[in-house]
Amino acid sequence: MPNIPSCPALLIAAPASGHGKTSVTAGIARYHSRRGLRVRCFKTGPDFIDPGLLEQASGQPVYNLDTWIMGEDHCRQLLHEAAAGNDLILVEGVMGLFDGTPSSADLAECFGLPVLPVIDASKMAQTFAAVLHGLATFRDSLKIAGAVANNVASERHAELLRAALPSHIKLATLPRNPDATLPSRHLGLRIAAEIDGLDQRLDRLAEAVGASCLAELPAPAEFVQPATQPLAEALLHEKTIAVARDNAFCFLYRANIDCLRKLGAQVVFFSPLKDNALPAADAIYLPGGYPELFAAELSRNESLRQQMRSHVEKNKPLLAECGGLMTLGDALEDLNGNRHAMLGLLPGIAHMGQRLHAIGSQQALIAGASIRGHTFHYSRFDTTLTPCFQAQTQDGRTGEALYRHGSLLASYVHWYFPSNPALVASWFLSEG
Structure with a gap:
């Protein structure tokens, strides 16, 4: 029988950039890492900034996943190796869920990853449910594992969001918290080494995760190993x-x-x-x-x-x-x-x-x-x-x-x- 390890896994997505994918992914990683679990994070697409932040949150190396640049087998091997030795796999999406080629949705379908949409709810109430409905049903092959309402203003705001959703959808509501914000500039978020008090910010995010349904581990996913890859020759030996x-x-x-x-x-x-x-x-x-x-x-x-x-x-x-x-x-x-x-x-x-x-x-x-x-x-x-x-x-x-x-x-x-x-x-x- 082939070795097919399984591991709880999520792909954290959003309707667009700026909704808080990195913050939520980092918060989940930091929360479960503090509980003693081994968390491996990945970043969808070519990106250098977010992996550094996720490494700080999880305490483990972070690699990219992009089936066009890297090839499907290479991505599959990285996920297979991660599943064999860790307790949770988190894949942060890129841009909006369906944006780009390959998109975060394409990656989720390819590797059987449940999708957790993150939506900035700071300027909406019941419309949140409509946005989530669109993300969940635009492509019926996706598995939606609940949702995250980010930047929630109050408990009353959270009640309005929950009331508009079907009862079977798990909703995590994360409060607006300036002390947990990850600062940005023209190429995206600031790199980890430049953010003052980054560990304290990550801890605040972890506390918000721990007070929500995100404290529960998601269902396991299976990660099949690809065909054996040829070993690289030592072409740079002694260089x-x-x-x-x-x-x-x-x-x-x-x-x-x-x-x-x-x-x-x-x-x-x-x-x-x-x-x-x-x-x-x-x-x-x-x-x-x-x-x-x-x-x-x-x-x-x-x-x-x-x-x-x-x-x-x-x-x-x-x-x-x-x-x-x-x-x-x-x-x-x-x-x-x-x-x-x-x-x-x-x-x-x-x-x-x-x-x-x-x-x-x-x-x-x-x-x-x-x-x-x-x-x-x-x-x-x-x-x-x-x-x-x-x-x-x-x-x-x-x-x-x-x-x-x-x-x-x-x-x-x-x-x-x-x-x-x-x-x-x-x-x-x-x-x-």
Whole structure:
């Protein structure tokens, strides 16, 4: 008989962004973790910010689930492994329940996850029931496991919400609480390291969960293991890769680091904000993040900037994504029009904008090999360089440019390394 572990599980969804999916998921995770249960959280779609908050809430690593970028088998394997060693699986959805391809609803159907809709009830009463009815019945293949009314103003408000619902629907009403709010900015919620009193906020959320029906564990779901995946060759054996990681470079898939290590690489981290010296390394990985918020500090760290330039002058590989690309140019222009000197390794200037410049999943076909990822940025990079490759969107439109300049490879795409480990290994072995 095949090994099919089961584990209580929920996919936390909403009608749209901003209803409190992350707060509710984090609150449930923190509540059950404090009870001594092992809780594993996942985030639907490509996201770097929410996983950090959920890691803080659950005390365990958080991975993404996206069947287009990652592949169904890879997602299924992650869920199978989680179910085998944990007491509760929580999957936070993305945007609205039916938004995107794949959507949170698609993920719930694919893996048999019960859906828990979260609806901000702060500006409605009986209409709450109509919104929930639409979410629950728009696709009859979904399993709805109750609902959450978020930001409830009073017990009377809660009574109005419950009275409009069928009696068989379990409703958790979570009160409005400024002390439990998770602050946000232009790319979403703030990262965990920047939120003052985050543990206290998570504890307040957990207390609200404990006073509701969310204190009960959901029904178990079964998680079938996919066909055995081929093991990655140690293509990066004895190679050391220096990975930028701090508040300016924080958009980093945990799965990407796992992938590098499975390829045999030794991974060392450094902070372009705080470190004066670059670790001894064969290659550098500059992921995305918020360099625009720390441009002045990055510009002042001349010692590290010079060492990174020396690394490239020696024709050693450097891979940059999004925020990493922005720091490779001659300068970064912030929203106030101030220009800050950057690494000067690519001809060009990054300009921050007020509006979203690009968003969505993309793939690139490079020498017959496909790799996938996503893009999400408010800046543009003006350069005289001609792209060496051009990514494409899911529906085949022209996507982000990829620039090759000596031993550098840079793009606005955040690549998901496990989607093509061999190609990624070649990037860190390439010398221009």
